[in-house]
Amino acid sequence: MLCHRNELRTEAREKARGGNGTVNFLHLVEGKRVQKNTNMLAELTLPPGASIGPHSHTDETEFFVILKGNGTVNDNGTEKPITEGDVMITVSGETHSIANTGNVPLVLHAVIVQN
Numbered sequence: 001m002l003c004h005r006n007e008l009r010t011e012a013r014e015k016a017r018g019g020n021g022t023v024n025f026l027h028l029v030e031g032k033r034v035q036k037n038t039n040m041l042a043e044l045t046l047p048p049g050a051s052i053g054p055h056s057h058t059d060e061t062e063f064f065v066i067l068k069g070n071g072t073v074n075d076n077g078t079e080k081p082i083t084e085g086d087v088m089i090t091v092s093g094e095t096h097s098i099a100n101t102g103n104v105p106l107v108l109h110a111v112i113v114q115n
Contacts, residue, residue, distance in 0.1 A: 003029065018053030019097065021046070028109075039112040046071070046106040051099035057092055062112045064088040064098060069106035073098045091115075 011025040026043040034041070039060055046052070046069075054074060064073070070083040074097040075090075082088065082098070090096040092115050100106035 016052045017055045017097070019051035019099070021050030023050055023052055037114045039114060040110060041112075042110050043067075044108050044110050046098070046100040046108075048100055048103055048105070050106075052097055054095055054097040056095040057090055057112070059092050060112050060114050061092065062090045062096070062110065064090075065109040065111075067107045067109060069100060069104050070102045071098060071100045071106045 005026075009027045009030065011027065013023050013025060015021075016023040024045040026045075027041075028043060029038070029041040044052075064082075064087065066082050066084055066086045066088075068084060070081065073080050073082050073088050074095070075088065076094050076096070088096065088098070098106075098108075
């Protein structure tokens with residue numbers, strides 16, 4: 001099954017999870033195309049200054065794969081820099097957030113799978 005980028009659903013979330021600015025979601029797979037243990041597979045774009053606020057996951061794991069740009073993640077209360085090629089993993093019961101602290105858009109793939 002082929003999904004063309006221009007046919008995918010986009011969504012703008014203002015102050016995502018209590019963060020700053022607008023985060024743009026490109027839903028790569030959703031609906032009937034999603035495997036039953038996958039909650040989300042999306043490309044997120046955070047403009048400079050935008051962020052996703054702190055939140056935790058229950059019975060699921062979230063992966064952030066950083067494609068472009070740089071920023072900061074909060075990994076269970078510890079601030080850490082991130083850049084292209086980095087992967088952030090947040091398992092059930094942990095808390096995280098992400099912020100674009102750079103001058104160009106921060107682009108990442110976000111994958112949430114059930115445990």
